Amino acid sequence: MKTLKTLTIAYTPDSDDAFYYDALETGLIPLPGFRPHFFTENMSCLNQKALQGVYDVTAISSVIYPQISREYAILNVGTSVGRGYGPVLVSREFSKMENLNGKRVGVPGIPTTGWFLLKCFCPDALMIEMQFDEIADAINAGNLDAGVMIHEELLYYPQLGLKCVADLGAEWCQRHDLPLPVGLNVIRRSLGTASMERICSGIRQSLEFSLAHSSEALSRVRRMGRGEAGQCTEKFVSMFANSDSVRMPADVREALNVLLCQVVDLGMSSEMPQLTIIEGMIPERIHAHKQVG
Incomplete structure (x- = not known):
């Protein structure tokens, strides 16, 4: 029997990422040649571990890609895209970005895409790094x-009595007439081209399986994020686990180039990386191990 290669896959503890991997993680879709091991950590931790090269496949904030581009290629599956939306700046007291100059604003990690957008649009705010799901409570306290709200906090914050100051993602999209690639899925280059292509294809089939059996997948991933009580899982998954996530379209690739050029201009990287995107070969359809529903 051929030995399976261990493959480490890391994603955020949120419903959209869990939706991507549900069929792989539950064994409904196989990944031939590999034994995947899954890890969940918040985006700030995943960014730091990507800089250290810890995982074979990992979610990252798009803005850190120039710093890891020599070790990781971009997967053409699992991109989190905001079409007219993205990280949201919220407050209880303030209603305009200009009122936040010198004020304490929580950001879900430095660097993250949410932090980057705040730095672009409200650079004089005093940015305080916090875990993403503790920011709303810190405002109320x-x-x-x-x-800056990310993940399911994008939809949940009104239930906590907070108000939108600005949709930073929408602002970026409007200024550039492009969608916003908030987050990427990347893969270790040292796996080799054939393996990277095969893994990309397997992750895509997992996402496609979840989309085709969404009721069953959603019932499993509701444990993530704000959970059943938050009542925002289905809407949130539809925002960030959709056709843009299945295959990165041309306008998202264009937007990624624009975003990363801004990252370089901000001094986060010395040069614009060459974007290597693993497309995922299209093998014969892999059938599910068992029937669902």
Whole structure:
């Protein structure tokens, strides 16, 4: 029997990422030649571990890609894309970005795409790094004046009595007439081209299986994010696990180039990386191991 190669896959503890991998993680879709091991950590931790080269496949904030481009290629599956939306700046007291100059604003990691957008649009805010799901409570406790919402917090914050100051993702999209590639899925180059292509294809089939059996997949991933009580899983998954995530379209590739050029201009990287995108070969359809539903 051929020995299976261990493959480490890391994603955020949120419903959209869990939706991508549900069929692989539950064994409904196989990944021939590999034994995947899954890890969940918040985006700030995943960014740091990508810089250290810890995982074979990992979610990252798009803005850190120039720093890891020599070790990782971009997968053409699992991109989180905001079409007219993205990280949201919220507050209890303030209603305009210009009122936040010098104010304490929580950001879900430095660097993250949410932090990057705030730095672009409200550079004089005092940015305080916090875990993403603690920012809203810190605002309500008076420890922050405002904060950047990501993940399911994008939809949940009104239930906590907070108000939108600005949809930073929408602002970026409007200024550039492009969608916003908030997050990427990347893969270790040292796996080799054939393996990277095969893994990309397997992840795509997992996502396609979840989309085709969405009720069953959603019932399993509701444990993530704000959970059943949050009542935002289905809407959130539809925002960030969709056709843009199945295959990165041309306008998202264009947007990624624009975003990363801005990252270089901001001094986060010395040069614009060459974008290597693993397309995922299209083998014969891999059938599910068992029937669902």
